[in-house]
Amino acid sequence: MTPRFEKIAIIGLGLLGASVARAARRADVVECIAAASRRRGPMETALAAGIVDEIGGCEEVVRGADLVIVCSPIGVMAQLLERASPGFRPDALVTDVGSVKGPLADQIPAILPEGVEYIGSHPMAGSHERGAEHGRADLFEGAPCVLTPRVDTKGSSLARLSDFWQELGARVVIRTPEEHDVDVAWVSHVPHVVAFAFAHAFQEAPQRASELAGSGFRDFTRIGRSDSEMWSEILNANRKSLAGPLQAFGQSLAQLGAALEAGEVETHEEFLAQARQALERSATPSISSGAQRAPRLEEARSGGENPEISVGMVPANPRSVENDS
Amino acid sequence: MTPRFEKIAIIGLGLLGASVARAARRADVVECIAAASRRRGPMETALAAGIVDEIGGCEEVVRGADLVIVCSPIGVMAQLLERASPGFRPDALVTDVGSVKGPLADQIPAILPEGVEYIGSHPMAGSHERGAEHGRADLFEGAPCVLTPRVDTKGSSLARLSDFWQELGARVVIRTPEEHDVDVAWVSHVPHVVAFAFAHAFQEAPQRASELAGSGFRDFTRIGRSDSEMWSEILNANRKSLAGPLQAFGQSLAQLGAALEAGEVETHEEFLAQARQALERSATPSISSGAQRAPRLEEARSGGENPEISVGMVPANPRSVENDS
Numbered sequence: 346m347t348p349r350f351e352k353i354a355i356i357g358l359g360l361l362g363a364s365v366a367r368a369a370r371r372a373d374v375v376e377c378i379a380a381a382s383r384r385r386g387p388m389e390t391a392l393a394a395g396i397v398d399e400i401g402g403c404e405e406v407v408r409g410a411d412l413v414i415v416c417s418p419i420g421v422m423a424q425l426l427e428r429a430s431p432g433f434r435p436d437a438l439v440t441d442v443g444s445v446k447g448p449l450a451d452q453i454p455a456i457l458p459e460g461v462e463y464i465g466s467h468p469m470a471g472s473h474e475r476g477a478e479h480g481r482a483d484l485f486e487g488a489p490c491v492l493t494p495r496v497d498t499k500g501s502s503l504a505r506l507s508d509f510w511q512e513l514g515a516r517v518v519i520r521t522p523e524e525h526d527v528d529v530a531w532v533s534h535v536p537h538v539v540a541f542a543f544a545h546a547f548q549e550a551p552q553r554a555s556e557l558a559g560s561g562f563r564d565f566t567r568i569g570r571s572d573s574e575m576w577s578e579i580l581n582a583n584r585k586s587l588a589g590p591l592q593a594f595g596q597s598l599a600q601l602g603a604a605l606e607a608g609e610v611e612t613h614e615e616f617l618a619q620a621r622q623a624l625e626r627s628a629t630p631s632i633s634s635g636a637q638r639a640p641r642l643e644e645a646r647s648g649g650e651n652p653e654i655s656v657g658m659v660p661a662n663p664r665s666v667e668n669d670s
Numbered sequence: 671m672t673p674r675f676e677k678i679a680i681i682g683l684g685l686l687g688a689s690v691a692r693a694a695r696r697a698d699v700v701e702c703i704a705a706a707s708r709r710r711g712p713m714e715t716a717l718a719a720g721i722v723d724e725i726g727g728c729e730e731v732v733r734g735a736d737l738v739i740v741c742s743p744i745g746v747m748a749q750l751l752e753r754a755s756p757g758f759r760p761d762a763l764v765t766d767v768g769s770v771k772g773p774l775a776d777q778i779p780a781i782l783p784e785g786v787e788y789i790g791s792h793p794m795a796g797s798h799e800r801g802a803e804h805g806r807a808d809l810f811e812g813a814p815c816v817l818t819p820r821v822d823t824k825g826s827s828l829a830r831l832s833d834f835w836q837e838l839g840a841r842v843v844i845r846t847p848e849e850h851d852v853d854v855a856w857v858s859h860v861p862h863v864v865a866f867a868f869a870h871a872f873q874e875a876p877q878r879a880s881e882l883a884g885s886g887f888r889d890f891t892r893i894g895r896s897d898s899e900m901w902s903e904i905l906n907a908n909r910k911s912l913a914g915p916l917q918a919f920g921q922s923l924a925q926l927g928a929a930l931e932a933g934e935v936e937t938h939e940e941f942l943a944q945a946r947q948a949l950e951r952s953a954t955p956s957i958s959s960g961a962q963r964a965p966r967l968e969e970a971r972s973g974g975e976n977p978e979i980s981v982g983m984v985p986a987n988p989r990s991v992e993n994d995s
Contacts, residue, residue, distance in 0.1 A: 531875040532883040536890040544945035546922040554853040555952035559794045564889040565861040573942035597871040617898035620869035627880035
């Protein structure tokens with residue numbers, strides 16, 4: 346099979362960038378992989394290891410690339426794309442792997458030359474490790490990858506990007522940028538805020554307390570160990586969509602706290618039962634529910650533009666993965 | 671080797687009671703295991719399977735037992751011990767597996783006949799499954815088990831109980847009942863309250879949001895699926911010790927929420943870094959730190975009474991376990 350892309354350019358060679366390179370190479374979806382990075386070391390290592398075929402500056406690596414994937418921190422994406430801009434092929438497709446999509450969808454298209462299209466991606470995969478040396482070809486296997494087309498996105502471009510991520514093993518989910526930001530606020534950003542707040546409060550616990558910690562404590566606090574610089578940026582970028590879910594959590598907490606303080610056992614037992622039910626309703630979607638929705642993307646794949654894509658999903662491998670920002 | 675106990679009586683044959691029976695049998699620490707349970711079915715099944723040797727009512731099963739372990743819900747423990755009271759051997763040692771220790775330490779000794787001693791136990795092990803059929807001989811392996819002697823506890827009794835749990839594979843930690851209740855509020859009860867509150871708020875999330883959930887979401891919410899009846903009782907029983915840690919969490923949350931809302935990136939980045947450090951400081955205690963403390967219990971073992979036991983720890987198998995209430 347001929348690889349789907351002639352050349353992909355990866356801008357930013359950290360954990361995600363290096364994983365995209367390794368996974369794309371393994372899946373044999375591209376002939377040439379080029380990478381630009383702030384630091385020379387990781388680029389040279391990746392080149393020497395055959396993970397990438399070309400290295401260089403932003404403008405240089407995007408030359409001739411039909412797919413450009415920005416894997417830098419979200420705060421510098423626009424700046425890097427501006428720098429790359431003169432090098433773009435007129436029909437290039439640009440995506441990124443950032444954890445917040447609304448602000449990028451507002452910002453990036455205006456930077457790109459006429460004809461160059463942007464669709465956001467958010468592979469919900471990661472690690473506590475940072476850096477290209479931790480990149481893994483299997484990082485995206487079974488991970489949800491959210492694509493965020495806008496109303497003027499070409500269906501054929503969306504289908505092409507969806508194929509790319511599926512080849513890398515991801516389970517593609519379609520959202521508008523705004524829906525994405527609300528959804529990740531619920532399933533990832535609020536949990537992180539809460540875990541960070543708990544961990545911060547834990548400074549006041551007696552030092553001996555952690556001797557009693559078991560697996561429940563470790564699982565609950567795991568995301569509280571995430572990188573503070575990266576997460577501070579993510580939470581700040583999504584603070585608009587975060588506000589509602591965070592307020593809802595605060596209200597639930599106040600309600601449970603009041604019932605506990607008052608010793609209203611029936612009230613808090615009912616609260617706990619509702620909480621459990623909410624999680625049970627939210628269990629991982631089945632293949633069948635995804636398959637029902639897949640035709641919407643099939644329309645896109647057949648070349649129609651502006652398909653109904655507000656909530657669509659193409660299931661791939663539903664098994665669980667290391668995750669998530 | 672002669673088993674350490676002649677007869678243990680298990681009152682309450684759910685997941686924990688059945689696991690104690692299976693683990694004690696496997697470790698060969700007792701000649702005879704007797705069990706009483708509210709429901710006949712599990713008792714008869716356990717008897718038929720050879721997991722226990724005798725079944726009967728509370729008073730009946732404690733006859734001749736040198737160790738009595740109450741494995742019922744905490745709210746009915748006092749009542750069951752009252753019922754058992756006429757059957758006690760004058761030198762019996764009584765313990766329980768409840769998740770809250772202060773109220774039991776106040777309540778139980780007064781119920782027991784002269785000479786019968788009570789020391790609380792809290793094996794931090796469990797499962798989302800309930801019922802004797804889910805009992806496992808290896809449930810306590812590597813799990814912290816907190817013992818809560820009081821100032822008048824005989825050192826020899828504490829050593830005996832500590833040996834018992836270590837034979838079952840647990841890592842014994844010594845606390846006063848009050849210290850225990852504060853420590854579990856921090857490492858288990860507040861995390862449960864927070865996970866329940868988050869799960870409850872999650873009812874307001876768009877239904878599509880859970881399609882984006884990854885392993886971070888699952889780990890963070892796992893304890894929110896715990897049994898509501900049992901947890902409602904635990905939280906209510908420990909509400910006095912829970913108040914402070916819960917308030918500290920609320921303050922941390924408000925502080926982080928305000929910094930996020932105001933877009934004070936430096937402030938929340940610093941907050942996140944402190945959170946991470948607090949968790950890193952609390953990492954699982956090493957064998958060596960435990961070993962330094964072991965001599966305190968050695969004093970107890972050699973027969974001295976009222977050893978300095980406020981913070982002591984006897985490490986066994988430090989590997990992680992399914993847990994925890």
